[in-house]
Amino acid sequence: MLKDITIGKYVPARSPLHRLDPLVKIIFTAFYIAALFIINKPLPYAVFTAYTLIIMLISGIPVKMILKGARPMLWIFIFTAVFNVFMTTGETLWAFDIFSLSIKITREGVISGAVLTVRLFYLVIGTSLLTLTTSPLDLTDGIEKLLSPLQKIKVPSHEIAMMMTIAIRFIPTLSEETDKIMKAQTARGADFETGNIIRRAKAMLPLLVPLFISAFRRADDLAVAMESRCYSSGGKRTKMKECRFTSFDLRAVIIFAAATAALMTTQYML
């Protein structure tokens, strides 16, 4: 049931992507997304697709699994595509009437529908690759480093990172818990899968009440455990595993920069 969601899941492996400094990886992902929204011609899209394929292949993660992560988004893709195809005005390709509604499919609509869907798809792929190849701890480390310049203007970057670590840490626990409670209620004849929206929302109650109770109980336990080990937010901490910018990262940055430059050339020069 919940097992298909790969966003936020980490798959340990040995790959260049896993080795990369998390901060560098986060910045790469940001550039990847920015580039995705800058390009708007066929050639850059082809180059971008090639890049994505290469990254997927060197990630050390089965391609099938990366693609599976996009599956929960399928309806959003379809909705975006359909919405765009019907709602964009422009040069009419095909017109017809349904229930006295005249519907026009335009050239611009088809193109923008296709482009948006492709963008969303790559967006999901890119971000899942980040979380699939970075352990949650490294990820928050990277975010903390990313935010640390903001400490000067009193942004509590350590606390934000701590909150994220805890939240990410509890995703698998809570999804396991959800699975357990769902099974327990199913064994008592609960039905989570059929019926209209209202019925289904009502059917969620036997799941949500125990889930919230258990989440609060866990939060409470964790708070007690942290306090009994004298956790306080102001303290200066060192790390057990320090992420350092290595020559490997430097090489990766150079390759990435070159690739980005090449992509931009195809977008603006050709």
Added chain:
Amino acid sequence: MIKTEKLCYSYEQDTPFERRALYDVDLEIRDGSITALIGHTGSGKSTLIQHFNGLLKPTSGKIIIDGDDITAPNADLKRIRRKVGLVFQYPEHQLFEETVYRDIAFGPKNMGLNKDEIDERVRKSAYLTGLDEKYLERSPFDLSGGQKRRAAIAGTLAMDPKVLILDEPTAGLDPKGGKDILSLIERLHTENKDMIIIFVSHSMEDVARIADRVVVMNEGRVETEGTTAQIFSNPNRLRGIGLDVPQVTLLADKLRSAGIGLPDDIYTVESAAREIAVRLGGDTHA
């Protein structure tokens, strides 16, 4: 009767996280038996019992309950779940209703029974589990741990299952609470002679006290299976897979090797006390 044939199961199949939990499990559990399922942590006990009411689908193999193949693609899972009641470990964590009464009524309501039938079942199962009527109108979250556990078990009993499966029903309870749950199981058994009761336990004492058959799991396979006496007559085999026999059996062994002629099927404190009392020529109602 519950029968499994070459039952295999892997968690998260076809992902890098794939984990095999059951290998070729062949079992036969007869009507009217109390079967204990024992095995070390992670040996696949919880995984196995979740197959018996169709919550998990086997990767391969079959499960046949009273002649119905519940793994068939057209199997009526709702009917199977009515017939096979499953009480999870720490079932009190699944309580959610405003009152105990309504929580127990959740199962019967999902079965589509009418109000009177539901009322009858709720009261009957509350009575069976030893839950006083006065608790029925309270919030389940105001009960003690042991009472919550009873309320949760009552919720499953209210569906009037023919097969009752309990996953570590005494875990986390105090000795008295644990004993009460065991007596409840025994009472259910005497009241309904055809019922199949399966329970998972890490306490050899509990197993010796109420089970008539024992299935021993090890690393996802059925290591051995037999009557309680057969299983506990081979302590070394059990120790080899991280289990043991009841303490009192070891004591009886020691006494026997010290020359006191005790029978070799002593698994409960009661039977040991009785036999020793006989040897001492005293009162047999120890």
